[in-house]
Amino acid sequence: MRFESPTTTKAAASMLASESGAAHVLAGGTDLLVRMKMGMVEPDLVLDIKRIETMKVLKVAAGGVHIGGAVPAVELGESERLRSLWPGVVEAANLIGSDQIQGRCTVVGNLCNASPAADSVPALIAAGAKALIVGPKGKRRVGVEKVVLGPGKTSLGRDEFIEAVVLPARAGKSADAYLRFTPRTEMDIAVVSAAVNLTLSRGVVTAAKVVLGAVAPTAVVVPAAARAIIGTKLDDAALEKMAKACRAACNPIDDKRGTVEYRTKVAGVLGRRAALVAFERAGGSK
Amino acid sequence: MPYETDYTNQKFSVIGNRVNRPDGVDKVTGRARYGADASAAGQLVGKILRSPHAHALIKKIDTSKAEKLPGVKAIVTGDDFPDFTGGNRSLMDTLENCMARGRALYDGHAVAAVAAVDAQTANEALKLIKVTYKKLPHVTDVDEAMKPSAPVVHDWIRTAGIEPAPTTASNISQRNEFGHGDIDVGFAEADVIIEKTFKTEQTHQGYIEPHACLATLGPDGSGELWVTTQGHFTFRNMCASLLGLDVAKLKVTSSEIGGGFGGKTHVWMEPVALQLARKSNRPVKLVMTREEVFKATGPTSSTSVDVKIGAKKNGRITAASAELRYQSGAFPGMWGMLGAMTSFACYDLKHVKSVGYDVLCNRPKVAAYRAPSAPMAAFGVESVIDLLAAELKMDPVEFRIKNAAKKGTRASYGPIYGPIGIGPTLEAVKNHPHMKKRLGKNQGRGVACGFWFNFGGQTCTDLNIGIDGSVNLTVGTVDVGGSRASLALIAAEELGVDYDQVRVTIGDTSSLGHNDTTEGSRGTFSSGMATIFAARNAIDVMKQRAADTWGIPVEQVVWEEGVARAKGRQNSNLPPLSLKEIAAKSPRTGGPIAGHNEVVADGAGVSFASHICDVEVDPETGSTRVIRYTVVQDAGKAIHPDYVEGQFQGGAAQGIGWALNEEYIYGEDGTLQNAGFLDYRIPVCSDLPFIDTEILEIPNPNHPYGVRGVGETSIVPPLAAIGNAVSNAVGVRMTHVPMSPPRILKAIEDAQ
């Protein structure tokens, strides 16, 4: 096994392109090292991206937010500006594992690991985040929802990696929220999760995006749930309609972490609760 | 007073103090050496190949490719373990559990093992071993396993304890019945009868340190084993019997232990490590992974329990009965028997009957887990007690007090109780401020009681006084919960010296006579007793030395506060001789000063606890948070209150995990789905409230200081206390543990 730690994205791209065996990008390593230890992957090349200065950049500006692929989750929570612009994205990133895990792990790693239960992914999709992808032929930009294809599967070419994710400019009275259900308070994995991003005008929801996690092979965008609350002040009827849409969008599995029935029910509960939190954060009142 | 004994109100000067533990600095600095921290020159790495099937015939094991791999030094299979058991079936079960003999009996059962120069080579070798299996039908559920149509785990099992003896095999290894009176008469007298069935899932002790050992075994049949264990003498005897060694030629040293809770009372892979060492003639280190710990060590039983209790309108119980079905894994156990014995031990009952069944399944061999079998029985019984109280419109604490066992009560499992603590713990609960706290929305409170026998057993202790007057106490009971601190306090109390002057060591098997395993809450009780006697023997020696020094008869010498005094007016010119002075002169007065004691520490006092628990349940998700928890337990005498409280809190914490989330989840194919801490959810720190404790001291008349074991009882009430609290919070009776969020949500919805 080779271990490389290039200092530029270009060098990294060419190392990936020239590796004929199994190449794995290493960000925080909180997924990759665990899988290596369990014998699930046996890399020929481990490519550490943490020496690439440009990937360690976290830029929070009015026009948008740039989260480099090597920025640890803990840094997101340390930015007051980011917390006020995207509280949902930050709370999702800061639910990953524990303090120790967050000191290492990245949201890009969370995305590329492609787990249906990844915490930051629903929040990033709800936020309309885009992934900045680097490959031998240059860069491209795709919506985060297009990155994950299924459990452990991404749309990245084997010679591509993600340099950063970017969040769009914030419109007026907007806020987001992320909630997950876990039996334990921490060090646990989402049984169901929900992210809601919305914008208000005169107290009424004018735009919204609702995304569910852990209820299908990938995070699920639920336009019907968004439609249920757009044009409302989150009255009980709208919330019930929204919860119903969330439940209808679920396609979960029965496994050791939860039953189909349970996940479906709780998806509705969390969708509704996340909407209320985002609504309040955006300055709405019922 | 009913709770007073000869030992009530003794005056102590050293015990009862909250001193620092002697092993503390080593543990917080990382200097302490655990099972995996030993190394030997030339050591090999041992790894075990395990069955991926729940039940399968092993048709062939081809090790030829693995043997040819450079760096592989030894491979063993069942064929490498000749039968030294002399027809002892339970020894053979242990051997067969360590290494399969023709049949894999559960997912994770060892089928072969390798010793190689490094971990990579050993892992590579495991992949090269080719095992040909023929899958057999399996059963993992206790009720399913009892059905006549169930696949039989062992065709030689004939249920013991039924008349006439069965002629065909089943999975029920034994039936045991306890009780007295006539329950039919008792139930006929009842105004109200409640009957209910309960289930509990299988849980693991969840100790943080995985099993680990370093083994050597030479061609001369002598060897050494460094191992994390609760009982190195037991491990020595077991390994020697299984491998055909002389007991005296195997030296076993216990490492520091990172938790055991019963799971390290039994050998799992140590005989395999020794056999690999013998075959390779090299030291072999074997460390389990967490997955192996879950799959192939000894969790506690899953159970299915029926409870029926009847009472009169005045609140007196007239009769109680229970049938308890305990899953013992792939080998016979005595867990159903213990469940039946403990089930009604808290109550004073005229008519009582409990029947326990031990049932085999294709799961790992069950081992002890802290007060083994009692929590599940208490879950059923204490739930029905709550239901009865509600039916009778009585306060559940008052109802329990009214029926509590006391001195002179015939216990449901046979003996007549001496002074016991169930009544006092309930009175303390009744008067506790916790009970007065108002509950909020979606909150509920539960109370439950628990009992454990406790155990004494064989004990052997040496106390040696150094030339400077410092004291070396060598005991053979492994310290799993702070017993070294307690034993040093006891030695200091007897000798009249400072706590800091005493150093306690856990001796290896060649330095002391046999000591039973640290189980049954016996460490401080039994080694404490032996320490007292050993110290008194050393005092006799010192009195003699003083008498000789003074030239007076020893009868005129007394030992007080760490000094020998010459009694009587004729001796008033003789200044006292301190322990230090006597020790300093010892080379010229007869040599080293020592005290020894070997004893069967009979009379471990039974132990009772009552717990109070408040929970808050989210009715939309079924998520439960324990918001307040109080443990009241009788310690007899708390030698070191910190570690007594620690035991109370630890048992409650494990009980909370068990009650709410922990469970072995098996797939349709009989394989374990959650062999890791991510999906086997023991509570993390933030899941638990501060656990409040209250120590009661009702001295055990059989121990010089009144000590009762305290380590286990604290895990008995939590399942029931939380079950009662959750049921009160959601308004639906919970009958299935763990009360995980999906189970609670389903129960709420089914009731609507």
Ligand SMILES: Cc1cc2nc3c(=O)[nH]c(=O)nc-3n(C[C@H](O)[C@H](O)[C@H](O)COP(=O)(O)OP(=O)(O)OC[C@H]3O[C@@H](n4cnc5c(N)ncnc54)[C@H](O)[C@@H]3O)c2cc1C
């Ligand atoms: C104890 C523990 C608790 C955890 N709890 C949670 C939790 O609560 N919620 C949760 O969602 N996750 C959890 N995880 C999983 C993990 O921590 C997260 O998925 C984390 O965000 C991964 O980030 P990382 O930087 O460590 O990724 P890595 O392990 O470095 O990488 C993960 C995967 O992404 C690939 N990758 C990484 N960076 C890039 C890149 N820039 N371009 C292309 N591919 C890339 C890697 O090759 C690898 O396949 C937990 C893990 C542990 C060990």
